[in-house]
Amino acid sequence: xxxxxxxxxxxxxxxxxxxxxxxxxxxxxxxxxxxxxxxxxxxxxxxxxxxxxxxxxxxxxxxxxxxxxxxxxxxxxxxxxxxxxxxxxxxxxxxxxxxxxxxxxxxxxxxxxxxxxxxxxxxxxxxxxxxxxxxxxxxxxxxxxxxxxxxxxxxxxxxxxxxxxxxxxxxxxxxxxxxxxxxxxxxxxxxxxxxxxxxxxxxxxxxxxxxxxxxxxxxxxxxxxxxxxxxxxxxxxxxxxx
Amino acid sequence: xxxxxxxxxxxxxxxxxxxxxxxxxxxxxxxxxxxxxxxxxxxxxxxxxxxxxxxxxxxxxxxxxxxxxxxxxxxxxxxxxxxxxxxxxxxxxxxxxxxxxxxxxxxxxxxxxxxxxxxxxxxxxxxxxxxxxxxxxxxxxxxxxxxxxxxxxxxxxxxxxxxxxxxxxxxxxxxxxxxxxxxxxxxxxxxxxxxxxxxxxxxxxxxxxxxx
Numbered sequence: 226x227x228x229x230x231x232x233x234x235x236x237x238x239x240x241x242x243x244x245x246x247x248x249x250x251x252x253x254x255x256x257x258x259x260x261x262x263x264x265x266x267x268x269x270x271x272x273x274x275x276x277x278x279x280x281x282x283x284x285x286x287x288x289x290x291x292x293x294x295x296x297x298x299x300x301x302x303x304x305x306x307x308x309x310x311x312x313x314x315x316x317x318x319x320x321x322x323x324x325x326x327x328x329x330x331x332x333x334x335x336x337x338x339x340x341x342x343x344x345x346x347x348x349x350x351x352x353x354x355x356x357x358x359x360x361x362x363x364x365x366x367x368x369x370x371x372x373x374x375x376x377x378x379x380x381x382x383x384x385x386x387x388x389x390x391x392x393x394x395x396x397x398x399x400x401x402x403x404x405x406x407x408x409x410x411x412x413x414x415x416x417x418x419x420x421x422x423x424x425x426x427x428x429x430x431x432x433x434x435x436x437x438x439x440x441x442x443x444x445x446x447x448x449x450x451x452x453x454x455x456x457x458x459x460x461x462x463x464x465x466x467x
Numbered sequence: 468x469x470x471x472x473x474x475x476x477x478x479x480x481x482x483x484x485x486x487x488x489x490x491x492x493x494x495x496x497x498x499x500x501x502x503x504x505x506x507x508x509x510x511x512x513x514x515x516x517x518x519x520x521x522x523x524x525x526x527x528x529x530x531x532x533x534x535x536x537x538x539x540x541x542x543x544x545x546x547x548x549x550x551x552x553x554x555x556x557x558x559x560x561x562x563x564x565x566x567x568x569x570x571x572x573x574x575x576x577x578x579x580x581x582x583x584x585x586x587x588x589x590x591x592x593x594x595x596x597x598x599x600x601x602x603x604x605x606x607x608x609x610x611x612x613x614x615x616x617x618x619x620x621x622x623x624x625x626x627x628x629x630x631x632x633x634x635x636x637x638x639x640x641x642x643x644x645x646x647x648x649x650x651x652x653x654x655x656x657x658x659x660x661x662x663x664x665x666x667x668x669x670x671x672x673x674x675x676x677x678x679x
Contacts, residue, residue, distance in 0.1 A: 275584055298590045298591075298592065301587065301588055301589065301590040302589075302590030305588065306584075306588035308584065308585065308588075310581050312579070312582055312585035314582060314585070316604055325599070326589035326591060329591055329595050330589075371585075374585075378590065
């Protein structure tokens with residue numbers, strides 16, 4: 226469904242993504258791992274054009290997103306994003322956060338959106354927090370609300386940008402649990418993560434990035450037990466012994 | 468104390484005009500400041516420069532000179548009639564607008580980029596992101612500073628006495644000139660402002676406390 230071809234991104238002179246080629250098929254769960262500064266997040270953010278790619282193409286069911294004529298909003302309506310720092314709207318309750326986008330984009334009426342938001346809150350296990358404001362919730366709860374907010378648009382793909390990196394360790398599990406459920410339900414997901422255990426259990430494919438390149442990709446079994454590239458071996462050795 | 472019977476009603480009638488001018492002026496100032504503040508943090512170079520020049524001119528000239536210019540020069544040049552009250556409102560509006568521009572700019576820039584990204588990632592339009600996501604928290608954080616500007620504008624109206632606007636200070640001047648009682652008149656005037664502005668300062672404290 227998504228074909229990324231020769232994607233590169235420069236910040237001024239600094240080239241942070243170099244010739245990225247990836248195909249994502251429907252229902253696939255792809256985890257992107259690698260050292261910080263390797264370009265993982267930038268790559269993810271290029272997909273829904275939070276960052277503008279410098280060159281290359283991203284095609285979504287045959288349409289090129291990088292094309293100026295393409296209305297990126299249509300794509301964003303179908304592709305949700307979950308951020309490291311949750312980015313909930315602080316003046317809105319949990320329920321309002323979830324309801325907002327479907328109503329504003331004209332997909333659902335207010336009543337439909339409210340009903341849906343309640344269902345989603347139940348799904349992420351936070352029904353009792355519907356009327357609470359984000360700053361009264363824990364990081365883990367906020368992130369679960371943020372996932373529900375993304376799901377309210379019925380996305381075909383979800384992008385996760387280090388969804389558990391800003392969480393206290395004891396709160397990580399709840400968020401990962403929801404992501405696992407989504408994976409089981411067949412959601413297409415692209416996940417930038419440092420949670421190696423999660424990646425091993427849930428991913429269909431692991432992409433290892435370093436210095437702006439995709440160094441290696443493959444099934445979790447291959448990457449974690451017998452990585453071909455030295456870069457990958459070194460990275461995993463450091464992470465897994467830590 | 469007999470003189471208070473004459474002076475106080477005069478001050479109260481002046482206060483009405485003081486408030487009308489300050490409130491109308493700051494209202495227009497908020498509109499001007501919102502537009503210019505938005506322009507200051509926006510990407511359009513032309514509108515940004517226009518906003519900057521406006522703010523520069525206002526900040527680099529005294530309010531009293533602006534009042535004199537608006538009252539004695541502008542009507543002549545444009546061949547129009549402008550009442551002193553109209554000029555007074557315009558001067559307060561343009562003046563507060565310049566300072567409010569900076570307040571609004573800061574407030575808009577103060578909204579976390581992540582909020583905007585979240586809105587964009589959900590497929591909202593730029594206008595929706597602005598109206599629904601950026602402006603509400605920006606306005607909230609700007610409120611104490613906006614109210615502070617209102618207090619400044621209330622005090623600034625006193626300078627409009629130079630163009631014979633019958634606001635509080637001008638009324639006191641009139642009374643002092645006719646009665647030759649400068650010391651009691653201006654003492655009462657100072658106390659009068661002190662009370663009115665103290666009320667506004669208390670209100671501002673309340674707003675600040677609520678925002679925290």
